[in-house]
Amino acid sequence: MPRPDDLLNSALFEGVSLEGVQMALEGSTELTYPLGEILIRQDAQGEALYLLLSGVVRVSRISLGGRMRVLGDLYAPAVLGETAALGSSARSATVTALEEVRALVIYRDHLERVMTRHPKVLWNLARLLAGRVTQLNDELIAAGISTEASMAQSLSRLYAHRVQAGAMRPELLPISVTDLSHRLSSSRETAHRLLKRLQARGLVKILPTSLLILDHTGLEELLYQLGEE
The missing domain is CATH 1.10.10.10 (Winged helix-like DNA-binding domain superfamily/Winged helix DNA-binding domain)
Incomplete structure (x- = not known):
């Protein structure tokens, strides 16, 4: 059973009140994935955000030419699936457990209620997305060299x-x-x-x-x- 501390350790809930954390917990589901199991599949419709409580996952993507590209490994307490969870877009990558993983799943409708009541969560999510953009820019610059x-x-x-x-x-x-x-x-x-x-x-x-x-x-x-x- 996840505890408030599990969420407070995440950048998504940094500075969020205990009330906001409890609200997020009440509408979430904890799932366990064994080694090799897929948490998120590329091109599937996304309805939820995943917060890693423990473990490591690998993010990969199949290109239009059918070639696999590993985008990186993420360690708990990373946040996954935030882009698709905010809209109706399909998942942009596949996420696979590299060891046993515990994840907290927060579905879009409940996430919207949490962000409406506690806008700090939305601000934190925006910071996470900005960080992903910066990381992508760094990768593109390195690739260009x-x-x-x-x-x-x-x-x-x-x-x-x-x-x-x-x-x-x-x-x-x-x-x-x-x-x-x-x-x-x-x-x-x-x-x-x-x-x-x-x-x-x-x-x-x-x-x-x-x-x-x-x-x-x-x-x-x-x-x-x-x-x-």
């Missing part, structure tokens, strides 16, 4: 998310070369070649099923250097 810049940006962002989520050993990224190629929309060979280059710089260490960040500051500095070339 080079695939190596996109890799540095992707690894740096994943490390930052793990630090923010309080993950044990945030520098140990649970990501394979294949996963990384899906994030970059590149071939596996290209992703491996670029990782070897980062390893030669002393920035990362390639492990069989994961990647160890050795120098996060160096990754960010590399991104800036590539942008200046």
